[in-house]
Amino acid sequence: xxxxxxxxxxxxxxxxxxxxxxxxxxxxxxxxxxxxxxxxxxxxxxxxxxxxxxxxxxxxxxxxxxxxxxxxxxxxxxxxxxxxxxxxxxxxxxx
Numbered sequence: 001x002x003x004x005x006x007x008x009x010x011x012x013x014x015x016x017x018x019x020x021x022x023x024x025x026x027x028x029x030x031x032x033x034x035x036x037x038x039x040x041x042x043x044x045x046x047x048x049x050x051x052x053x054x055x056x057x058x059x060x061x062x063x064x065x066x067x068x069x070x071x072x073x074x075x076x077x078x079x080x081x082x083x084x085x086x087x088x089x090x091x092x093x094x095x
Contacts, residue, residue, distance in 0.1 A: 001050060002026075005029040007029055007042060013082070015031055016029070017030075018030055029042065039081070041081055043080075060076070
């Protein structure tokens with residue numbers, strides 16, 4: 001999985017490069033929205049092998065370093081929350 005830029009294709013939004021000077025981590029561009037929640041959006045792409053692994057029963061794993069502090073809210077999805085916020089945050093999957 002690799003970070004992608006522009007974060008939101010077809011939109012000229014300012015990007016912040018996170019982990020720029022942290023050699024242990026992959027630097028990634030993100031859009032920082034000017035909203036009350038402090039939303040930060042990044043986009044990631046998959047290699048063909050990763051896509052096949054997901055298609056045939058693989059999982060997408062998320063790890064988050066908390067340094068023993070509270071876990072921050074995270075939303076993972078396939079819909080761009082900037083272009084379609086209602087679909088990105090209100091979509092409920094059937095059980």
